[in-house]
Amino acid sequence: MTTKFYDRLSNDLTQLLENPIDYNVTIEVGEAPNNQIFEVHSYILQSRCPYFRKKLNETSFNKNNVKVLKMSNISVEVFNVIIKYVYGGKISLEKLENSIIFDLLTSSKELDLDELVEHLQTHLITTNDASWLKQNFAQVYQTCYQVKSFDIIQRFYNNIISQHPNTIFESDNFISLPEDVIISIIELDDLQLDEYKIWDYVIHWGRSKNPTLPTNLDEWTSDNFLTLKTTLKNCLPHVRYFNISSERVLEKLYPYLQLFEPKLWLDINTKLLTPEKPISSTILPPRKILNSTRTLPIPSNIITDEHALKISSWIDRRETTYTVNNPYEFKLLVRGSRDGFDVKTIFNICNKVSFTIIFVKVEDTGEIIGGYNPLKIHNSENRWYSSRNSFAFSLKTEDLKNSIISRVTKFGHAINNGSCPNNSWLQFGNALNLGGNLKTETKSYCGTSAYEKSIRSNSDRFSVEEFEVFKVSPKK
Template sequence: MDTQFYARLSNDLTQLLESGVNCDVSIEVDEEEVPLVNVFKVHSIILQSRSPYFKKKFDEITFNENQIKILKLPNISVKWKNFVIFELLITSNELELDELVEHLQSHLVNDNASWLRLNFAQVYRTSYQVKNFKIIRDFCINIITKHPNTIFESENFHSLPEGALISILKQDNLQLEEGKIWEYVIEWGKAKNSTLPTNLDKWTSDNFLSLKKALKGCLPYIRFFSFSNEDVVEKIYPYQQLLEHQLFSDINIKFITPNKQISSTILPPRKILNATLPTRNTSIPLSSDIITNEHALEISSWIDRKEIPYIENNPYEFQLLVRGSRNGFDVNTIFNICDKVSKTIIILKVEGTGEILGGYNPFEWAKDKNQWKPTNDSFVFSLKTADMKNSILSTSNGGCVRNYPSELRLSFGSALYLIGNLKTAKRCCCKDSVEYPEPIRSSEFISPNLSSPSKKSLFSVEEYEVFKILKRK
């Protein structure tokens, strides 16, 4: 009975908002990147009851001659796409919409975990800085403890806030040897002091003092008594001036006489699951002139819909079937060689921009018939390159794969079209797609209309490859 009342109340409030009856506030929102103002007419009493932010703002504003309060909110996006949900979360927190903040965090963790992983360093930094982002912060910490390289090998590691680094060092189950953790912490501290000499032999006492100040908050969370004897000699001794005299003395005592009592606090060793942690496997042969082993691991994670991406031991073999420079660039080449072959990845290197685009087809290609196959297992993507900070994954939302050999065309919905000769025809393009909602190219290269695409959205390819995805034995 209560549920029915709540449902009807929600419906009534929606109708009240849409009708505009008795609206006493007009909220003007400026788009961040577009010269456009969106106006929303709302009821102050409802917003004030749901958000302390709006209550405070409305109390500060007086009514105009039409008995309307006007609130201006600059630099807020009102577009609802997967890649701006995180921005919406940040805005919701600023507006003190606590229930929405919790809901959006759960949505990102449960339904958009791949995006969180692809933007991991930014997400973790923000989640640490915003107290209310506990759900995402816990999600990030869980990944970091299991896969430390996710953050320690990130290009943004040196800019990680001190508090965020300390929160990682506090984790008892961080799966990394203490000597390696120490090296990362030293590296982070040096990045805060760009004037330090490169050669440690040339360091002065002042140099060590500067580094010690930078690491003051981190040093108490290093498990110095968990270092191997070899690491004590090779990694602690060169930086002994960073440690307090008593601590360094106790490390030496434990090194020489392990059973002797000392006064320094001994933190428990980390709970390493394996005595020897696996390292990233870069020895797996990958016959590609376009993608790297790291790219292949990322694609394999998408195929398996892994919340935590593979970082070693790829479960799949990428068997090269077609290469443009070897077999030809006509679309029919793909149909002829890949006829009746399922589970394939198409990789394209775009001429002129260096973008790496592609798509995964779980179905068989067919060289002798046109067919349209709906699927929720296909996806399209653009991969991280020197000019592109993060990869983009666009998963199927009731999407399809189109196999049209008679028209020299294959496509993934309307998100990625390959037509004719991929090198000379310059007819390939990407379009905004409801089937694959996340655009894999920037807006300037997205075609608004396939029947008359803009010249800038059309592209040819420098090289392309097609791989059969095989389960590795």
């Protein structure tokens, strides 16, 4: 029987890192003035890390018999975690924000620390139901695809895309995705989307890459079609044309006839008119569309489905949070980046609409705050309205359990949701005050009057990176 004293070994090696006796390597990490020099030992680095084994073999000792390395692309905070793992085989993630953990993941990949790469992926997927990964979908998905080795997160994202394709196709980042990412998505066999809609999105992506193309298709020349065909040459073979109905072929494909090779276009029509007749074109299998009714994700650039479940639980005054089957539908009414950031826009678009909720992403800090308003919004009659069910809130993306709800306590001073020429404020008591142009002006602030507690740790005025207003209705 072999007895293993790994804890003692780990602690002793970690002490060697903290008191680097006989070090023979220095690593300058980060950029000045936030850089830091680590004094470490080549024999530990080479035995534990393939990257350092190669790097140190290529580096000569200086006159002080020390090898000098520089790693400006890794932050001091991230390298601190990595070097402690290299020496002691231990890692603690509890106090790290998920954005830092993702940076740690990409750095671990660069250093060929495969064990750490696998552990960090699993951690991000299992922590808080992967809410951070869902919140930062487009950015992380693109990084994962480019890196190739983040297979655990890649499979997680492919499952989301397959079941909820609008998550990616309707995002603001869709048109900025590179070609290889687009191809990887439309290759998915279980993508839950009608084939003609996939065609629409491919065309939309291609046209966005050529902004000089005429908006009106009737004005296109042969050169315009050739430009789009060139852009989409690697995407078009992955559309499953033989699974598109005749009506949709006429409506969707025919206007872009010049994108097709003559033989493929003939085969598409042959298959529609005489299905049993052999053709030479490759017929891709149909998508594996589920028969059950799918619940589409909330159409938001700010919050995730998990956030929506938390809000719904607060609306119903539940002690425990809904985890599946949200009883409410969230219909997007206003989005700042789409409709404008002036508060008056909310009053104009949402006039006489009740049961609304506003989500605000604070500039610079990324905080998500907002308020639930069961009353009708008015684009006139600026005054305070009474409510017993309104509340303000702060949603935490790192740990949803730490989110803050502040319910109204002074009912007659609950909501100021009317607009007039001399006033452009939307107010939840003093708990949330949104004024003027939310993006270009720094008027908005949070307090405590008329509501239970403050939803922010300070009362500083702020501007807004994005905001969205939803109509909240019980599902039928």
